[in-house]
Structure formats: structure tokens, C-alpha cells
Amino acid sequence: MNFALVWEARWLIFDSFLVTLYLSACAIVGGTVVGMIVALLRQAGIRSLNLALRAYVELFRGTPLLMQLFFIYFGLPLVSIPVDRFWAAFIALTCFTSAYVAEVFRSGIEAIPRGQSEAATALGMGFFHRFFWIIAPQAMRVSLPPLIGVYVSVIKDTSLATVVGYNELTRRAMELMLRFGHPLEFFITVALLYFAICYPISKLSEALERKLTPTAR
Amino acid sequence: MIEVKGVSKSYGAHEVLRQVSLEVEPGQVVAIIGPSGSGKSTFLRMLNGLEGFNGGSIRIDGHDLSVPRELQQVRRQVGMVFQQFNLFPHLTVGRNVTIAQRLVLKESKAAAEKRARRLLDRVELSEKWGSYPSQLSGGQQQRVAIARALAMEPKVMLFDEATSALDPELVGEVLDVMRSLASEGMTMLVVTHEMGFARNVADRVLFMDGGRIVADGPPGRLLDNPEDERLIQFLRRIGNHERSDPTPVSGAQPA
Ligand SMILES: Nc1ncnc2c1ncn2[C@@H]1O[C@H](COP(=O)(O)OP(=O)(O)O)[C@@H](O)[C@H]1O
Numbered sequence: 001m002n003f004a005l006v007w008e009a010r011w012l013i014f015d016s017f018l019v020t021l022y023l024s025a026c027a028i029v030g031g032t033v034v035g036m037i038v039a040l041l042r043q044a045g046i047r048s049l050n051l052a053l054r055a056y057v058e059l060f061r062g063t064p065l066l067m068q069l070f071f072i073y074f075g076l077p078l079v080s081i082p083v084d085r086f087w088a089a090f091i092a093l094t095c096f097t098s099a100y101v102a103e104v105f106r107s108g109i110e111a112i113p114r115g116q117s118e119a120a121t122a123l124g125m126g127f128f129h130r131f132f133w134i135i136a137p138q139a140m141r142v143s144l145p146p147l148i149g150v151y152v153s154v155i156k157d158t159s160l161a162t163v164v165g166y167n168e169l170t171r172r173a174m175e176l177m178l179r180f181g182h183p184l185e186f187f188i189t190v191a192l193l194y195f196a197i198c199y200p201i202s203k204l205s206e207a208l209e210r211k212l213t214p215t216a217r
Numbered sequence: 218m219i220e221v222k223g224v225s226k227s228y229g230a231h232e233v234l235r236q237v238s239l240e241v242e243p244g245q246v247v248a249i250i251g252p253s254g255s256g257k258s259t260f261l262r263m264l265n266g267l268e269g270f271n272g273g274s275i276r277i278d279g280h281d282l283s284v285p286r287e288l289q290q291v292r293r294q295v296g297m298v299f300q301q302f303n304l305f306p307h308l309t310v311g312r313n314v315t316i317a318q319r320l321v322l323k324e325s326k327a328a329a330e331k332r333a334r335r336l337l338d339r340v341e342l343s344e345k346w347g348s349y350p351s352q353l354s355g356g357q358q359q360r361v362a363i364a365r366a367l368a369m370e371p372k373v374m375l376f377d378e379a380t381s382a383l384d385p386e387l388v389g390e391v392l393d394v395m396r397s398l399a400s401e402g403m404t405m406l407v408v409t410h411e412m413g414f415a416r417n418v419a420d421r422v423l424f425m426d427g428g429r430i431v432a433d434g435p436p437g438r439l440l441d442n443p444e445d446e447r448l449i450q451f452l453r454r455i456g457n458h459e460r461s462d463p464t465p466v467s468g469a470q471p472a
């Protein structure tokens with residue numbers, strides 16, 4: 001084992017570590033926003049819309065993220081939508097994440113007793129007021145632990161953006177290995193970096209779950 | 218105040234309400250009794266648009282409930298109190314009572330809080346302003362729910378078995394609030410199993426059975442000299458003992 005090489009490449013690795021964090025953050029924010037919108041629209045109870053949204057969710061949950069990356073990176077330019085490596089990775093990860101987020105929110109919303117929505121309606125609150133002030137905050141509480149689970153997966157899945165040539169942590173490790181050899185040293189280092197982000201977040205989710213469960217009705 | 222004409226409601230082939238008509242004067246307190254499944258809740262929920270109806274018409278304070286634009290108007294004027302309280306568990310007591318004032322009536326924060334404090338004071342819960350619903354007893358929660366509904370300054374209040382989910386010793390405190398509301402001239406429709414309340418507070422009692430209003434009259438006549446055979450059976454079944462007892466209501470004295 002020769003970690004001196006790794007140490008020498010530390011700034012290159014750190015740089016791509018930041019890139020991974022950035023892509024993760026973008027995908028998480030994008031996926032959460034889109035997922036919330038999907039969950040909200042599903043509450044409207046319009047049949048054709050529901051069908052379309054379900055198809056969207058099932059499509060992105062039912063196909064490999066790797067394929068989605070390829071389709072977006074190679075496919076969108078074919079229909080004259082230019083995407084660079086970042087945008088391809090961002091769009092694919094956002095769609096993929098939003099499908100899971102939408103499902104987490106949906107089951108969170110379904111866990112809220114009907115009486116909540118009825119009481120709000122009886123007070124004269126309209127659809128958006130009910131959703132944003134009454135239903136969503138309660139659903140959020142129920143959904144938080146599984147949501148964080150989704151986020152952890154997303155952080156790990158950003159490594160797949162390697163295939164479209166986006167320069168995140170995993171790709172950087174591969175480049176370094178090709179240049180200097182010593183694959184184990186580089187990959188152990190990179191794996192530890194992923195672990196260093198994901199493990200605390202998983203623990204946080206467990207702690208939240210413990211904290212939220214006893215007070216949940 | 219309330220004008221219901223020939224209203225029906227079915228779920229699929231199951232007819233829950235059949236040609237129900239009713240007129241309620243302002244300030245009238247109407248108790249609705251009847252066996253479970255007779256359509257009492259459905260009828261009440263129809264009056265603020267929580268359920269649609271298939272035929273007939275409903276007007277509340279001049280607003281036609283079948284016109285979608287008027288529905289919002291009606292909901293502001295009709296307060297509802299549920300068996301399960303349905304307080305918002307993620308909001309404090311104070312926020313429970315102010316939120317709809319802020320969002321629906323567009324009241325300023327100060328005005329909404331002032332009204333909320335006055336109403337919570339009135340149900341004797343002003344010290345619970347910052348508590349969450351889960352920290353309150355059932356009776357306290359239901360009193361907050363009443364304050365929450367009153368905060369919209371409704372002209373009509375609907376109570377759907379407001380005391381049925383409460384421990385017996387907590388029933389009295391909620392009935393007391395309802396009684397004082399009645400004495401101030403609020404128009405009230407009260408689905409209840411509390412015969413004491415029906416007898417002593419209501420101006421009028423409706424007996425529903427099989428989706429119809431089978432009997433309608435002042436409590437004295439309806440409860441003490443019932444004529445309808447089904448009403449007689451119903452009263453016997455629930456043990457209508459308090460016939461000539463003038464000082465009322467199971468649990469009227471708060472514990
Ligand atoms: N959403 C619904 N779908 C189908 N049937 C319903 C629904 N809500 C109520 N019912 C039926 O309507 C009838 C009247 O119910 P309800 O109004 O709750 O009666 P009550 O309040 O007098 O007990 C019952 O037979 C009940 O099963």
C-alpha cells in the first residue's frame with residue numbers, strides 16, 4: 001500500500017469531492033422540489049393527471065439510473081436540447097430522486113387522518129392552504145426519516161455520473177488510478193469519503209426516527 | 218337561516234338521505250337524535266359542503282350551497298365541531314385558533330390573536346395558548362376546537378357527537394360551553410346522544426331514522442310523549458330515564 005501517492009493527489013481528490021457534494025445537493029434540492037410538486041398534484045384528484053404522474057414515478061423507479069443517464073445525455077441532444085455533462089447528470093438524478101421523494105410524500109400524506117383535511121375545509125381553507133399549512137407539515141414529519149434514506153442513496157448514486165464523463169469523485173479516482181496505478185489506495189480513499197458523508201446522515205435519520213416515533217399518533 | 222328542501226344523498230345504490238327538508242330559524246338550537254347509520258353525520262356534513270348532495274336544494278343565510286362560488290361563503294358562516302376534535306397536532310393551541318383567521322379572513326396577526334385569546338378565555342383555556350393539542354385532555358381539546366370554529370365568527374354551529382369520544386367526567390365541561398353558546402343566541406345543530414342536552418338546551422328535537430327526519434318537535438313533546446313507534450323504540454333502547462328531572466344532563470357539573 002502506498003498512500004503517499006494519494007496524499008500527493010489530495011487537492012485533486014478534494015476538488016472532486018466538492019463536485020460530488022455540489023451535484024448531490026443540486027439533485028437533492030431538485031428531486032425534492034419536483035417530488036413535492038408531483039405529490040401535490042396527485043392530491044388534486046384529477047384522473048388523467050394521476051395516471052401521467054404515476055407513469056412518471058414508475059418509469060424512473062423501474063429503470064436503472066445508468067440507463068436514464070445515457071438516455072438524457074445522448075437522447076436530449078437528438079431532440080435539439082443541448083445538455084452538457086453536468087446538466088445531464090443533474091436532470092437524470094433529479095428525475096430519479098423525485099420519483100422516490102414523491103412516493104415517500106404520498107405515503108406520508110396518506111398517513112394523515114382524513115379529519116385533518118376536513119377540519120381545515122370546514123374552516124373555509126382552500127386546497128393550497130390545506131396542503132401547505134395542514135397536510136404537508138404533518139406529512140413532512142412522517143416522511144423525514146425515509147426521505148433522508150433517499151438522500152443518502154442519491155449521494156452514492158452521483159458516482160454513476162461518471163459514465164457521462166462528469167468529473168465527480170469516482171471519475172477522478174479512476175483517472176488517478178489510470179495515471180498512477182495503485183487502484184486500491186485511491187478507491188479506498190474515495191470510498192471513505194462517501195462513507196464520511198453518508199454515515200452521519202444515516203445516523204441522523206435513525207435518531208430522528210427514534211425521536212419522532214413515540215410522539216406520532 | 219337554514220333552508221333544506223327535498224335533499225337526497227346516495228352512495229352507489231345505498232340511499233343515505235331520502236328527501237330531507239328542514240327549516241331552522243336564527244337562534245334556534247336543534248338537537249338531532251337517531252340510531253347509528255341513520256344519516257345524521259351525512260346530513261350535518263352536507264350543510265357545510267363536506268358532502269355533496271344528489272337532489273334538492275340547501276340555502277344557508279341566503280347562500281345557495283349548490284353554487285361553487287357560494288360554497289366558500291357558506292363555510293365561513295358555518296362552524297363545525299367533530300367527534301374526534303381534529304385539532305391540528307403540529308400547531309399550538311393559539312395557532313390552531315388563529316390560522317384560519319389569518320389565511321381565510323386575512324386578519325392581521327394582532328387582530329387574530331386578540332380574538333383567539335378572547336375565545337380561549339371564554340372556554341377557560343387561556344393558559345394553554347402555547348401548548349400542543351397532545352398535551353391537553355380530550356375535553357380541553359374539544360373546547361379548543363369550539364374556540365377554533367368560533368374564531369371564524371360563524372352564524373351557525375354544527376356539532377357532530379362532540380362529546381361521544383370523551384371520558385364521562387369530561388363531557389360536562391364541553392356541554393357547558395355548548396349551553397352558554399346556545400344561551401347567547403347561536404344557531405346550532407347538535408347531533409347528540411346526550412338526552413339531557415336535547416331536553417334542556419334544545420328548542421327542537423329531530424329524530425332521524427333510515428335517512429329520513431321521522432319526528433320533529435319541541436323536546437318536551439318529542440321525548441316525553443313520543444308518538445312514532447321507531448322513536449319510542451329508540452328512546453327505550455338508549456334508556457331515556459331522565460323524564461321529569463328538571464336539573465339536567467349527565468355530568469353537567471364539571472369534575
Ligand atoms: N363515504 C361513504 N361511503 C359509503 N357509505 C357511507 C359513507 N359515509 C357514510 N356512509 C353510510 O351512510 C349511512 C349513514 O351514515 P352516517 O351519516 O355516518 O350516520 P350516523 O351519523 O347517523 O351514524 C351509513 O349506512 C353509512 O354506512
Ligand SMILES: [Mg+2]
Nearest residue numbers: 257258259378
Ligand atoms: Mg355519525
